[in-house]
Amino acid sequence: MKLSVIQNKIEEILNKHHLTIELPKSPQKMQEFSSLIDSQDEIVKDLNLFSGNFYQELEMDSPYINTHFDSGLLAGNVQLHSHSFYEILYCTDGTVQYLVSDRRYHIQKGDIVFIPPGVSHCPIFYDDMKMKYSRIVLWVSNLYIKTLTDQWNLAEISSDLLSTAFLLRTDGTRLADLGRYFTRGLYETDKKEPFWATILYANTGALLSELFRATTLYKDNLPTARKDSLDPIISFIEYHFKEKLSLEAVAKEFHISISTLGKLFKDRLNTGFYHFITQRRLIYAKKQIELGSAMEEIAVTCGFSDYSSFYRAFKKEYGISPREYKTLIENQGDGSAG
Template sequence: MKKNLRAEFTKRQYMLSEDFEIYYYNDRNLPQGKIHMHGYHEFYFFLEGDVSIRIEDQIWELRPGDIVLIPPRTYHQAVIHDSGRPYRRFVLWISEEYCNQLRELSEDYLYFMKHVSDTGEYIIHNDVIAFNTIQAKVFGLLEEIHGQRFGKNVRIALGINGLIIHLNRIIYDQRHIKYSEDGNNLYQNLIYYIEEHLEEVLTLDVIANEFFVSKYHISHIFKDSMGISVHQYILKKRLFACKEALLGNANISEVYQSFGFKDYSSFYRAFKKEFGVSPKEFKDTKFELKAQCLGAYKKDKIR
């Protein structure tokens, strides 16, 4: 999927759109670029590579998960140290005119930009969980841009604005909420991680390793915040995801395997306990209801 969304690198430093442009680059052996500036805001999301970034007269080493905001008319340059290594990044360009339109909706959209202007802090760092959420949002936006689904333009506008406000929220939280393993950040990041990895192995040990904290501490924080265990929450999320997929007429065997259930018997027992019917009974009942509704609709049309 990501390969299809990859853009060919270009040295173009002007926008083709009046509002915004977003790209996913994955390159090797790129020539060293020159220092430059442009008349729009650039969000640079660093995914992978041996790269530093120069902004005006300072140079910063980049690490995966870093987000850089470069204001208009600010000299900058990506300094590639090892061009043979994969160099992956997202680049989001936003015009000043589009920023003015966002300002009319809410000043909250421009919090990050104002922060950079006031402090000169161009870079924010993210843990792996927070950055996974950002990546999911960006890839979802790119899929919408490259697709042809109904309501495409509306979804793109919602996606770009949602991404911008998400970035502003991150920098606001970093400035106003002191990170603590006992605070909401750990709980929220845990929720994000589970939602993005439902189809993968999600044991408490795996999650604890991702957060670099003990599994007992995660269990305690989660139980206090949600009132149920991590395992119970993951199970419920998977069951409701399967339920939604069955509503879309997906195949039962494909559904339970897609959302982390090892075998049908365990899926069957959990599904029936949660919803009171078996997966097949639920699927058949919903199909019959849809058919009845469709039949009633056709009769009304004939009348």
């Protein structure tokens, strides 16, 4: 669902219930809005748009580029998800730990995180804490990337560069001025002065070029977090999620108790062990749908027993069927979704 559509629905709910709450303008603020009024039963019934994996269901408003500023408490309502577009985060303040695919990053002020389409990601929590951090979020569509590479003949932007997630540390380095691209994009989007879209598209192209250059020249600025007990377990699941996995078998593999393993997922990732595996399988399934694989084949290769099980899990997690998702992606590919 597009952010603009969600905003319109929220505005309708506010008017219906005669509420004077500031209209939220970003995904995080929308979930804070939902939490703010979740004690009022009538309103909760109207807020079914927040059910399921909210972040997983987000779509771009523009067929090319969206950007917004997000700030607030990152509580346990953000689960493992992926997008059909590129997501680039620029941390302006605070700190947070993030799982991107099977790698864990400690994100701090000045860090830039590049997340390609179909790559699973979510925050990791420690000691039931709520993390507050501010970031500028940039969404870039596959259509924009294709237009950029085709029209500019940018052979240097390889498929490896576009498909690899990374964290770039800029604070206190020669890369510190990369933040200006994010603030400029945000300014153009907010002000919408003459030729703002042209400047936004050119600014984003320059930013992407700078990021890809930096990953090539400054590999020392690509840090990872210190090892954690969760890391090898996530890596194990990443390599085996297509297979039959049980809580007992994975606990035995890492010489820990079943209760310890279950608690680790609940505390750090805000979800159960089996739900996490289902989410990972579905993220892989989405990618296969985008590639045009047959639905029945996808169900089996992703680790589901049959298509019916796959269909039910997909519908429950995302609110649409696998075939509806295929139609949605096809519309985005030709620009008709914007």
